[in-house]
Amino acid sequence: MSEPTFHTDLASVPKGRMMTVRIIETALRAGETYVQAARRAKVSLSTAKQWAAAMKVRKCDLDAETAENRIARHAAWAVALAQLGRVDEAGAFERDARQLETVVRRLDERIAVAPDVPDPQAPARAFLARVSGTPEAGPEAIPAWTAVAAYYRQLQALGALIFQDGRADWPDGVPAKDVPDTPDWLPCAPWAVEDEAMWEAEVGEAFRTL
Numbered sequence: 001m002s003e004p005t006f007h008t009d010l011a012s013v014p015k016g017r018m019m020t021v022r023i024i025e026t027a028l029r030a031g032e033t034y035v036q037a038a039r040r041a042k043v044s045l046s047t048a049k050q051w052a053a054a055m056k057v058r059k060c061d062l063d064a065e066t067a068e069n070r071i072a073r074h075a076a077w078a079v080a081l082a083q084l085g086r087v088d089e090a091g092a093f094e095r096d097a098r099q100l101e102t103v104v105r106r107l108d109e110r111i112a113v114a115p116d117v118p119d120p121q122a123p124a125r126a127f128l129a130r131v132s133g134t135p136e137a138g139p140e141a142i143p144a145w146t147a148v149a150a151y152y153r154q155l156q157a158l159g160a161l162i163f164q165d166g167r168a169d170w171p172d173g174v175p176a177k178d179v180p181d182t183p184d185w186l187p188c189a190p191w192a193v194e195d196e197a198m199w200e201a202e203v204g205e206a207f208r209t210l
Contacts, residue, residue, distance in 0.1 A: 010080045017051070018081060018089045022096070024048050025057040067104050071097050120209060127206035131185040145210065147183075154180045160191065165204030167193055 010018065020041045027037035038048035052058045065073075074097035081090035119125075131144035152162055158175050160168045168190040182189045186203060193199045 010077065011084060015086060016089070018077065018086070019092060021051050021055050021057065022092055024052055025055075025062070028052065028057065028059050029062050067100060071100050071104070074100070123205040124209040127185075127203065127210075130202075131183075148185075148210075151180060151183055155190070162190075164208055165200065166190055166207035167199065167204070 020043060023041040024037045024043075027040050028034070032040075034048050034052070035045055037052075038045045041048060043051075049058075074093045078090045078094035078097060081087075081093065128144040128148075131147055152166075152168075155168050156162060158178060159172055160170055162168050166186075170191055174191065187198055188194070190203075
């Protein structure tokens with residue numbers, strides 16, 4: 001992937017205009033409209049849009065920009081402005097870059113020491129792996145889910161009610177014939193669950209996340 005590029009040739013940008021760009025960027029990043037951003041920057045709507053496009057701080061640009069790229073852009077602008085002797089403007093972007101660097105670093109530190117968050121899809125993956133007969137759900141997950149869905153469709157076609165945890169009920173009683181055999185990947189027939197804790201651990205939790 002190519003490195004991000006920034007407008008660092010700011011000699012043609014009128015003195016003080018980068019402070020206007022900064023106000024526009026801040027407003028757009030906060031979710032304000034171009035009308036609101038222009039009002040904050042005390043410029044016309046067309047000027048706000050023109051400079052947002054020229055300096056690549058339109059909403060679409062900001063939405064696609066990572067925190068690291070934003071830091072790099074602000075730091076580059078700070079250096080370019082400092083070299084032009086525009087210290088006030090340079091200082092504003094340097095402060096922005098430094099503040100965001102601090103936030104990113106602290107978040108990285110917190111993430112590094114945070115306890116592992118359980119994977120909410122783990123039960124579903126384990127269940128589909130059992131269906132497919134593999135150590136873990138991979139490319140076989142789709143045909144495995146297809147097999148699960150096909151089995152439960154057969155039950156529904158015979159009049160079974162299917163619940164969110166994968167269990168089933170026969171309002172009119174179990175049909176005398178055509179009921180499909182209970183597959184190996186279920187601990188028991190879904191309408192004959194006796195050990196609810198086992199069913200929940202092996203099937204129910206997975207079904208609720210599929």
